[in-house]
Amino acid sequence: MENEKKSAEYIANTLKSLGYDVQYQYFPVADQYIGSVVFGDGTKWEMGASPAGKISDAPVKAEVIYVENNDFANVEGKIVLVARGGTVADYRNQVAQAIEAGAAGVILQSVVGSRGNYGQTFNPSLTEHYDIPVFGASYIHGEWLKEQMEQERVELSLTAKHYSDLKSVNVIATKEAKTKTKDAKEVILGAHHDSVVGAPGANDNASGVGLMLELARVYKGYNTDKTLKFIAFGSEERGLLGARYYVDQLTQEQKDQIEAVFVPDMVATNYDKATNLYALTPDGRQNIVTDSTGDAGARLGQFGYPSW
Numbered sequence: 001m002e003n004e005k006k007s008a009e010y011i012a013n014t015l016k017s018l019g020y021d022v023q024y025q026y027f028p029v030a031d032q033y034i035g036s037v038v039f040g041d042g043t044k045w046e047m048g049a050s051p052a053g054k055i056s057d058a059p060v061k062a063e064v065i066y067v068e069n070n071d072f073a074n075v076e077g078k079i080v081l082v083a084r085g086g087t088v089a090d091y092r093n094q095v096a097q098a099i100e101a102g103a104a105g106v107i108l109q110s111v112v113g114s115r116g117n118y119g120q121t122f123n124p125s126l127t128e129h130y131d132i133p134v135f136g137a138s139y140i141h142g143e144w145l146k147e148q149m150e151q152e153r154v155e156l157s158l159t160a161k162h163y164s165d166l167k168s169v170n171v172i173a174t175k176e177a178k179t180k181t182k183d184a185k186e187v188i189l190g191a192h193h194d195s196v197v198g199a200p201g202a203n204d205n206a207s208g209v210g211l212m213l214e215l216a217r218v219y220k221g222y223n224t225d226k227t228l229k230f231i232a233f234g235s236e237e238r239g240l241l242g243a244r245y246y247v248d249q250l251t252q253e254q255k256d257q258i259e260a261v262f263v264p265d266m267v268a269t270n271y272d273k274a275t276n277l278y279a280l281t282p283d284g285r286q287n288i289v290t291d292s293t294g295d296a297g298a299r300l301g302q303f304g305y306p307s308w
């Protein structure tokens, strides 16, 4: 949340320095429970914490061990790292077993998602209250921990915090159409500026924000016959909250003026030969955004036109 605030400030300052009037649009978001994992050398990671686990500043300090095949025989006094079971019921069962066996803390590792994507941090949903911290780690957190545990004994210090009365923010810059008529259309270029807990958000989505800021810089020098809006949305990762709030605040008339919305997300992937640009649309069909993106790619000679 602190980081989301910083990113909003950075974006607003950049847009202001380009000469735009910038508006902040605040909206409330649900409480967050964030677990903090500190290593012996002071390295700190963030994970999702279960609200039903121990939420406290008082650290739980113990050695972490990796449990395979749900064999919780030797976990007494230890922080358990375990790949989460496939369903919520499965991982609740894992947590119950670990606690029954005397674990000092539980870290559930996300697994690789169905589309091959790395699982992210999460807040374990438990039905019972426990007196130990129960965290949801990203897949990669779990892998890094295991790597380190192969080298040496790893001791961790776990604390967790409940954040309430949270606000998130959209940052909005407008470039009015050259001639402002009543029916001037509007094009929105939006990119979310938040990230998930425990990730710096370099690709998802500082890359999209970077593209948006660069286009804001370039377009500042042009007269356009459409109004352009550059919007950095907050809290996308929590369910498109910023974008939903933005739309909810518009009148029907304002909605009708919108002709196209471009939302770059993860445009700086480090995959080999990233020659595909994936364009998702609300109804899965071709539209003005996919058409104009394909045309632009063709003009650059970089991309073939997508097939549908």
Ligand SMILES: [Zn+2]
Pocket: 192, 204, 205, 236, 265, 266
């Ligand atoms: Zn994203």
